[in-house]
Amino acid sequence: xxxxxxxxxxxxxxxxxxxPLPVERDPAAGAAPFRFAARLVRFPREHEFFxxxxxxxxxxxxDVLTGVAGVPERPxxxxxxxxxxxxxxxxxxxxxxxxxxxxxxxxxxxxxxxAFPSGHLLDIHILEWxxxxxxxxxxxxDMYQCLVEGCTEKFKTSKDRKDxxxxxxxxxxxxxxxxxxxxxxxxxxxxxxxxxTEAVGDDGDTMEVCSDHMxxxxxxxxxxxxxxxxxxxxxxxxxxxxxxFKSTKNKNKHQ
Amino acid sequence: xxxxxxxxxxPVGCGVExxxxxxxxxxxxxRRARREQQLVSKRLLRDDTPEEAEGGSVASILxxxxxxxxxxxxxxxxxxxxxxGALVSLRRGLQHPETQQTFIRLExxxxxxxxxxxxxxxxxQLEAARCLHELSHSExxxxxxxxxxxxxxxxTYLAGHSSDLIELCLYTLGNLIxxxxxxxxxxxxxxxxxxxxxxxQSPHLPVLEALGYALSQLLQAKEAPKKIIPSVLASSIxxxxxRLLQPGPKLNPGVAVEFAWCLHYIICSQVNNALLITHGAVxxxxxxxxxxxxxxxxxxxxxxxxxxxxxxxxLLPEGLWLLNNLTANSPSICTSLLSLDLIKPxxxxxxxxxxxxxxxxxxxxxxxxxxxxxxxxxxPGPLLSSLLDTLALSDTDVVGQSLxxxxxxxxxxxEAAQAFLQQSGLQALKRHEEEAQLQDRVxxxxxxxxxx
Numbered sequence: 184x185x186x187x188x189x190x191x192x193x194x195x196x197x198x199x200x201x202x203p204l205p206v207e208r209d210p211a212a213g214a215a216p217f218r219f220a221a222r223l224v225r226f227p228r229e230h231e232f233f234x235x236x237x238x239x240x241x242x243x244x245x246d247v248l249t250g251v252a253g254v255p256e257r258p259x260x261x262x263x264x265x266x267x268x269x270x271x272x273x274x275x276x277x278x279x280x281x282x283x284x285x286x287x288x289x290x291x292x293x294x295x296x297x298a299f300p301s302g303h304l305l306d307i308h309i310l311e312w313x314x315x316x317x318x319x320x321x322x323x324x325d326m327y328q329c330l331v332e333g334c335t336e337k338f339k340t341s342k343d344r345k346d347x348x349x350x351x352x353x354x355x356x357x358x359x360x361x362x363x364x365x366x367x368x369x370x371x372x373x374x375x376x377x378x379x380t381e382a383v384g385d386d387g388d389t390m391e392v393c394s395d396h397m398x399x400x401x402x403x404x405x406x407x408x409x410x411x412x413x414x415x416x417x418x419x420x421x422x423x424x425x426x427x428f429k430s431t432k433n434k435n436k437h438q
Numbered sequence: 439x440x441x442x443x444x445x446x447x448x449p450v451g452c453g454v455e456x457x458x459x460x461x462x463x464x465x466x467x468x469r470r471a472r473r474e475q476q477l478v479s480k481r482l483l484r485d486d487t488p489e490e491a492e493g494g495s496v497a498s499i500l501x502x503x504x505x506x507x508x509x510x511x512x513x514x515x516x517x518x519x520x521x522x523g524a525l526v527s528l529r530r531g532l533q534h535p536e537t538q539q540t541f542i543r544l545e546x547x548x549x550x551x552x553x554x555x556x557x558x559x560x561x562x563q564l565e566a567a568r569c570l571h572e573l574s575h576s577e578x579x580x581x582x583x584x585x586x587x588x589x590x591x592x593x594t595y596l597a598g599h600s601s602d603l604i605e606l607c608l609y610t611l612g613n614l615i616x617x618x619x620x621x622x623x624x625x626x627x628x629x630x631x632x633x634x635x636x637x638x639q640s641p642h643l644p645v646l647e648a649l650g651y652a653l654s655q656l657l658q659a660k661e662a663p664k665k666i667i668p669s670v671l672a673s674s675i676x677x678x679x680x681r682l683l684q685p686g687p688k689l690n691p692g693v694a695v696e697f698a699w700c701l702h703y704i705i706c707s708q709v710n711n712a713l714l715i716t717h718g719a720v721x722x723x724x725x726x727x728x729x730x731x732x733x734x735x736x737x738x739x740x741x742x743x744x745x746x747x748x749x750x751x752x753l754l755p756e757g758l759w760l761l762n763n764l765t766a767n768s769p770s771i772c773t774s775l776l777s778l779d780l781i782k783p784x785x786x787x788x789x790x791x792x793x794x795x796x797x798x799x800x801x802x803x804x805x806x807x808x809x810x811x812x813x814x815x816x817x818p819g820p821l822l823s824s825l826l827d828t829l830a831l832s833d834t835d836v837v838g839q840s841l842x843x844x845x846x847x848x849x850x851x852x853e854a855a856q857a858f859l860q861q862s863g864l865q866a867l868k869r870h871e872e873e874a875q876l877q878d879r880v881x882x883x884x885x886x887x888x889x890x
Contacts, residue, residue, distance in 0.1 A: 203769035204776070207809035209849055216878035219842040221766040221804045224759060228663070228706045229475070232755065237477060238468045239752075240699060244479040244651075245464075278602060279561065285600035286560040298558060301597035332597060333632025352627050354590045359556045 303332060304360050311341070312364050330354075330361060475660065480613040481651055482575045483568075483606060484533075500531035502540050509550050512562060525554065525565035532572040535581075541573070542584040552588050560600075567606045574613035582617040589614065589625055596633045601642040608637075608648035616655040626665065630656070635673040643690050646682060650696025657703035667709045676704075676714060680722045685729030694726075754790060758797035765804040772805045776815045781805075785824045792833045799828070799839035806846040813850035821847070822857055829866040834875050841879040848886050855887045863887060 213219045226232045258276070265272045265280065267288045274280040290305040291298050294313045299305040307328060310317050320326055325337040327344040331352050338344040341363045348354040348361065471477045500508075508531075511524035531537040541547050554566035570592075576582050592607040611630070614621045637649055653675070656666055670676070679697045683689075701719070705711055711719075764771050775781065784802065788795050802821070805812050825847075828840040848855040867884055870876045 203773040204808070204811040204815075206769050207811065208807065209809070212807055212846055212849055213842070216882055217842055217845045219803050219807065219839075219846070221807050223763050223766050225708065226706065226759075227708070228703070232759070233706065234469060234472055235752070236702075236756065237472055238465055241468050241477060241479040242461075242464065243695070244481050247481065282564060282600045282602050283560040285598060286563060286603075287558065289599050300594050301599075303597055304594070331629040331632075332636060333629050352590075352629065353624050354628065355587060358590060360594060 300360065304330065330358075477658075478616050480575050480616060481609055483571055483609045497530035497533050499534045500528070500537045500540065502544055505531070505537070505541055505544055505547065509547060512554055512566075513550060518559075518561075521559070522561050522565060525562060525569065529565060529569045529572060532569055535576065535578060538573055538576050538578065538581045542581055548584055548587060552591065555588060556591055564603060564606070567603055567610070571606055571610045571613075574610045574617070579618065582614060583620065585610070585614055586621055586624060589621070590628055593625070593628055593630060593633045596637045601640070601645050604637065604640070605642075605644045605648045608645065608652045612648070612652035612655045615652060616658070619659070619661065622656070622659055622661070622666075626669075631666075631669045631673055631675075635675050635678075638675060638678040643693055646690070647692045647696055650682075650693055650700060654696055654699045654703065657700055657707075662703065663707040663709055667704055667707055670704070671710050671713055676717055676719075680717055680719060683722055683726055685726045689726075689729075751790065754787065754794050755797060758787075758794065758801060761801050762797065762804065765801055769808055772808055772812060775801075775805060776812065781816065782820055785820055788824060788828065792831075792836050795828065795831075795833075795836045796839050799836070799843055803839070803843050803846060806843060806850065810850040813847055813854075816847060817851050817854040817857070822854060822861065826858075826861055826863060826866050829863075829869070834873060837870055837873075837876055838879070841876065841883060844883055845879070845886070848883070859887050 260275060260277060262273050262275050263280070264270075265274070265283065265288075267284075270288070272283055274283065286300075287298050289298075290300070290302050292305060292308055292313070294309070297308065299308060307330065311327065317326060321339070325339050327338040327341050329336040329338075329344060329347060329352075331348070331354075334352070336347060336351075338347060341361075345356075345358075345361060345363075348358065349356055354361075468477065505528065508524040508528040512521050512528070515521040515524060532541060551566055551569055554562050555570065557563060557566075570585055570588055574582055574585050589611070592611050595603055595607050598604065611625070615625065634649060634653055637645065640646060640649075653670075656662065657670065659666060679700055682697050683694055683701070701714075701723075705714065705719075765775065775784075781802070784798050787798050802816075806816060825840050825844060828836055831837060844858070848858070864884060864887065867880050870880050873880075
């Protein structure tokens with residue numbers, strides 16, 4: 184159907200509402216036995232009016248099959264090696280490298296080399312494990328922050344925090360990213376924090392950053408510290424993204 | 439719970455008639471489910487291309503021993519490729535409901551899977567997440583609910599930076615959310631709303647689409663108006679949603695669809711729409727609608743929606759409802775309808791269906807009730823003969839609304855009553871003299887017409 188000429192003219196002339204015609208109502212309008220009154224109509228959620236739309240929505244959900252991340256679809260590039268010190272993992276797709284980097288190198292503690300799933304957890308770890316001022320302050324005030332984003336509660340001990348996580352936030356009692364600090368102190372070269380040793384059937388999956396590396400993980404003391412925690416400028420992850428998404432925290436924590 | 443999986447895995451080469459028949463069946467099943475408030479649909483993320491070099495393109499069902507073997511290899515294999523391969527095999531096996539059942543019944547299996555999910559091995563982590571995703575998509579409640587121990591980890595990873603993993607976690611969470619109220623009761627205290635509010639700032643489109651999906655499932659829940667929507671509205675999520683619905687070259691359809699549904703669930707729950715309006719929801723949505731209709735003009739030109747409607751008849755009820763709410767209290771929009779000659783196109787929509795007729799007539803009543811200046815433009819014109827046509831119908835709602843419009847027209851434009859008589863209007867009215875819901879109004883109109 185063609186647009187009426189008046190619409191064309193209006194579009195050509197540009198925006199601007201027409202001067203409204205004067206409104207003048209007669210009390211007989213809509214009077215009994217008639218009943219019309221102009222009114223806004225609202226439908227509640229479950230109303231039948233939305234049935235058709237909901238049906239279409241659900242057909243869409245069932246039919247849309249999104250390609251899974253990784254596997255043959257991704258373009259292959261000539262093999263390259265991870266540039267992080269001590270890591271010799273090899274990749275042939277950028278996406279695999281991106282995932283590897285973000286998992287193992289992105290949020291790494293410069294003191295003990297543990298990798299964390301997020302900047303938030305890394306920050307808490309550094310504060311609680313490697314900041315001597317923290318220890319002092321925590322004797323006088325509640326310093327152990329809740330791990331859940333959006334919760335501002337703080338606690339006297341890590342056990343109190345754990346109880347809060349379990350009772351208030353329904354976290355599992357053995358949440359793997361909440362290991363209490365070992366008595367030995369910050370330079371302790373123990374196994375990775377990721378896997379609890381009491382877990383059934385779990386291996387102590389060690390902190391090897393390079394899986395081909397046959398020697399055990401190096402001691403923190405003698406090793407060159409990796410102080411860069413941002414993505415190296417030579418790396419740019421495709422998909423038009425800026426280098427990962429912006430983290431509001433500065434993770435350049437040196438000793 | 440609903441289960442048309444055939445749509446995803448149907449064999450290629452099915453006849454068109456067969457496909458249509460299945461689609462109608464699926465639609466009917468969805469309608470039934472909606473009426474019973476049991477509407478549950480999940481999204482699946484899966485690589486559809488045939489697997490290479492693994493021997494055979496169809497995954498077979500795995501037994502208990504095989505599952506145990508794969509899990510053991512994944513955990514303790516010495517070769518990296520061997521460990522990944524084991525998980526890949528497990529994942530493919532988990533496409534089958536039987537394997538899923540066996541898996542969840544195997545003691546320690548979920549615990550091991552979660553261990554792999556949280557391990558230090560990037561690709562194992564991703565494969566474990568894919569296994570969880572397959573399980574979350576199951577139609578069998580016990581299978582999906584077996585995934586609930588993993589939710590705190592799925593949420594933790596949303597704050598990470600691997601977009602592949604985040605996307606998977608979001609789709610998995612979305613499936614678990616819609617699965618059961620138990621899942622939602624756990625996810626809310628675990629902080630799903632703040633987690634989504636952070637994640638929605640991601641620049642990655644696949645992540646955003648996945649997030650929109652998960653959020654839409656959360657907002658669709660029965661208890662959402664009381665327990666979920668208030669905290670979503672209090673977060674930064676609404677502003678981000680509206681940002682992602684801005685029309686223009688950056689608008690991504692997959693992402694926009696999800697967030698449009700999110701907005702719908704929020705708005706029709708009527709928790710705090712005023713807040714959305716202050717964030718600019720009305721102008722964003724208006725501009726979006728116009729953008730989709732192929733126009734870039736200002737939102738005051740209400741009539742342009744009509745052209746969107748003509749291209750998409752299935753949207754007629756929703757579009758006309760919108761037009762009703764726009765015209766009910768707005769003299770300027772009613773004036774626009776008249777000055778843009780949009781009455782005729784509206785009248786052309788009358789024959790579509792009874793529901794559409796009533797809506798069209800209601801919009802016209804909104805215009806007519808504003809008084810003589812408006813009715814002056816309604817007659818002479820095609821309106822009267824269209825009304826005579828509607829009087830020939832038998833649907834009481836349609837006829838009733840026509841009578842209301844006639845009363846307004848006769849009141850504010852007496853000459854129209856005269857013309858009505860000349861076009862055998864009285865005979866048209868007579869048809870409905872016996873109808874209980876209509877007779878009083880029919881009588882009143884007969885008298886008005888005769889005494890002018």
